[in-house]
Amino acid sequence: MxxxxxxxxxxxxxxxxxxxxxxxxxxxxxxxxxxxxxxxxxxxxxxxxxxxxxxxxxxxxxxxxxxxxxxxxxxxxxxxxxxxxxxxxxxxxxxxxxxxxxxxxxxxxxxxxxxxxxxxxxxxxxxxxxxxxxxxxxxxxxxxxxxxxxxxxxxxxxxxxxxxxxxxxxxxxxxxxxxxxxxxxxxxxxxxxxxxGSKNRITEREYWAQKKGQLALDKENAALAATGQPVKQTKFETDKAKLRQTIRKALDRATTFDEFSALLLQQGVTVKESRGRLSYLTPDRTKPITARKLGDDFDKAAVLALLTQNAHRAAEQTTAIPEHHSTQRGRLQEEKTAKTAPKENGLQRMVDREAKRAEGKGAGYDRWAAVHNLKQMAATHNFLTENELLDPDRLDAAEKAARETLSEKREALKTVEAALAAKKELRKAANDYRRTRPTVDEHRKLKGKKADRYYQANEADFIIYEAAKRKLRELHPGNKLPSRDKLNAEIEALISKKNALYNEYREAKAAHERLFTAQQNAQKLYRQPSRRKEQSHER
Structure with a gap:
């Protein structure tokens, strides 16, 4: 080819x-x-x-x-x-x-x-x-x-x-x-x-890194063989090749994107999504590797498609062989029940059956809601027992603490994002200033009509120069331009910090959602007057 x-x-x-x-x-x-x-x-x-x-x-x-x-x-x-x-x-x-x-x-x-x-x-x-x-x-x-x-x-x-x-x-x-x-x-x-594209995209840099690494490994193995020592590895793998293997292993096991992210996080790899594109941050890097540099198999569309296939395959393997239905209505009812069933090992809010009846919901929905509420009662009780939160005061305190933690994580993430945006804006202004400064210096050497013609021919550079100078005065007071290397290092450090905070924020959000759902269910479950009324309806 x-x-x-x-x-x-x-x-x-x-x-x-x-x-x-x-x-x-x-x-x-x-x-x-x-x-x-x-x-x-x-x-x-x-x-x-x-x-x-x-x-x-x-x-x-x-x-x-x-x-x-x-x-x-x-x-x-x-x-x-x-x-x-x-x-x-x-x-x-x-x-x-x-x-x-x-x-x-x-x-x-x-x-x-x-x-x-x-x-x-x-x-x-x-x-x-x-x-x-x-x-x-x-x-x-x-x-x-x-x-x-x-x-x-x-x-x-x-x-x-x-x-x-x-x-x-x-x-x-x-x-x-x-x-x-x-x-x-x-x-x-x-x-x-x-x-x-290609499923595994090998860049020029990665190609040469693999070649040089393999040559060094061959020399090391030859030296070991000459002394009679065993050889542990014969094929050199680049960091990107190892990352591809880690991602593929996670994709083979995961059925949802959250599960996929969690499996990679166990291996120290953080998945980040920006503008509909995925990137992967390894522990030894401050800048993530984009899916485009790894190959088409690792972009968002391919990952979601494979996860969907895994979910369908898992559903087919775990679904029991359906019994013969005497009527078409019975089969449709079971399919509907399967679609509306709560997530495994997950909490969902209980349904207010009285409010749904007032909205005009029929008897079929009411029967489903009764079964749903019973399942959520059991799941909520198990959750509260396992976490020692049966006392309403302790549950309220735990939910409040989780909400405060979530708010702190959100504010910390926003602070880092604002600082990162400011640093990027400063870097852009500095780059624009450096790029257009020679044009301005050249214009200062000219006089009369030559200067006017030069300005008209390079008017865009002058506009960019003035805008960059104003932005530099605003973001970086002083006469000295910020160092390009220092700015890049600060931006990479902020990106790494943002990725870590985002993972903490996501975990805090999930924890608060579980506690809040349990709190709402507990209020209905242990509220005595409405509980008796709920039990009379369910009989």
């Missing part, structure tokens, strides 16, 4: 890209491999071509264009974009894919989708892990030297203009992936769906 990857680079040395493509490099350090004489070792086999460079070297052509248009002169500018198309190793043997054919496909792909850009297209016959997969490197100068037609992935007029820069947006990546899939389909090559 072909895969598609994008890497942006701020390296001003365009020759480094060509050096990487044509000479051997260490797969871990990415440093060039040298021979005994200290010279670079060329790659054994590759195909390379330069496009839109006018017969010049790729690096020289890119630097000329940058100077001509005054672009890519700052350190923070993205100088080049590196796209990689990797084919399935089986394509060579099963589908006849050759290095020369792959090079042709790469040059055509570059011509069709990156017109107007100076580019290098290079094809290697094998990956760094010796898997035998043919892959294409396409390196383009971020600057466009010719005006081009509007392509499907472009959404701004500037995306077509000469002297403007290439933007790799999410929409562009989806378009490029769909084009790679179409190319593989046209060439009868193996292909997977690149547009709908």
């Amino acid at each position: 072909a895969t598609f990857k994008h890497i942006s680079s701020k390296n001003a040395d365009y020759g480094a890209a060509e050096k990487y493509l044509t000479f051997q490099h260490d797969e871990f350090s990415m440093k060039p491999t040298l021979d005994e004489s200290g010279r670079l070792v060329p790659r054994e086999d590759y195909r390379i071509a330069a496009l839109n460079c006018g017969g010049e070297d790729f690096a020289v052509a890119c630097m000329r264009s940058n100077l001509r248009y005054g672009k890519n002169q700052k350190r923070e500018d993205v100088k080049s974009h590196h796209y990689i198309i990797s084919f399935d190793p089986r394509d060579g043997t099963d589908n006849g894919l050759t290095v020369d054919r792959a090079q042709q496909l790469g040059e055509q792909f570059c011509t069709d989708h990156f017109p107007g850009h100076q580019a290098l297209v290079c094809t290697h016959p094998d990956g760094h892990n010796h898997s035998g997969n043919i892959h294409i490197h396409i390196v383009i100068n971020s600057l466009r030297i010719e005006s081009v037609p509007l392509l499907p992935y472009m959404d701004r007029p500037a995306d077509t203009l000469e002297g403007c820069k290439h933007r790799c947006t999410d929409a562009a990546m989806e378009y490029f992936k769909s084009e790679v899939m179409e190319m593989c389909h046209r060439e009868n090559l193996y292909q997977i769906d690149l547009l709908h």
Whole structure:
């Protein structure tokens, strides 16, 4: 299956890209491999071509264009974009894919989708892990030297203009992936769906962490084997791989989201939901890992779907084999009773049957309410007995204490959330100030009409600068800007504190709900006049 990857680079040395493509490099350090004489070792086999460079070297052509248009002169500018198309190793043997054919496909792909850009297209016959997969490197100068037609992935007029820069947006990546899939389909090559993610998403960083960890583990095991000591572990697992296993084990056992969260919490993993997305915080981290970085199996929709399946499976296993019903009415009555039955090991409020009769509820509902009240009476009595709360005064005191604890947890959580929001606002203001300050400093050097024209061309930056300066005066009095690293550390610490407080708040809320329900039921259960009346009705 072909895969598609994008890497942006701020390296001003365009020759480094060509050096990487044509000479051997260490797969871990990415440093060039040298021979005994200290010279670079060329790659054994590759195909390379330069496009839109006018017969010049790729690096020289890119630097000329940058100077001509005054672009890519700052350190923070993205100088080049590196796209990689990797084919399935089986394509060579099963589908006849050759290095020369792959090079042709790469040059055509570059011509069709990156017109107007100076580019290098290079094809290697094998990956760094010796898997035998043919892959294409396409390196383009971020600057466009010719005006081009509007392509499907472009959404701004500037995306077509000469002297403007290439933007790799999410929409562009989806378009490029769909084009790679179409190319593989046209060439009868193996292909997977690149547009709908993967169950286990392995990032570039995690991939290299696994490779380096496995290499270190192999060396350690070799040393142990040489001394005759037993080997405990042969396969290295990253922290994300261990987290995936922990989540999958919890998903196999849980039937509800609360149960899923509780099982993970036992392993020290906190589940957090924000804007409909899940993230997982492990004990050794201050910043949670989002489900998107783990894979599609761990996002909210997939987790809820699996929990629903588990609940249905558990219900089917625990439900007794239904007896033959003489009437359809009897079967429907049992189904209704099962749906309205209280949760196992849970408390529910007792029903005020008199009030429901006054509302016009029928005899069927009244019979169900009588059974429901009897079950809740027993559950409430057991709860009060187990917690030694049969005395009404002690129950009232316990409920009041639980309510006060819940209020304290809620206020503490709100305080941390407010502090976190303020820190994030301060960080945004500081970043906006740092980003727009060079524009303001440049404007101060100009005079007359030049200054007016410069202001009009960069008016948005001036507005952002003034707003950021006002916000900094409000949140951070003083002349010194807050440290970026210190702010990030404070924000991460507040996020960790917020997650811990949220778990405490959720536990306090559940405890108060149980006590409050027990208190309401106890008032009806042990209230003498109404209790006699309730018993007379139930007879």
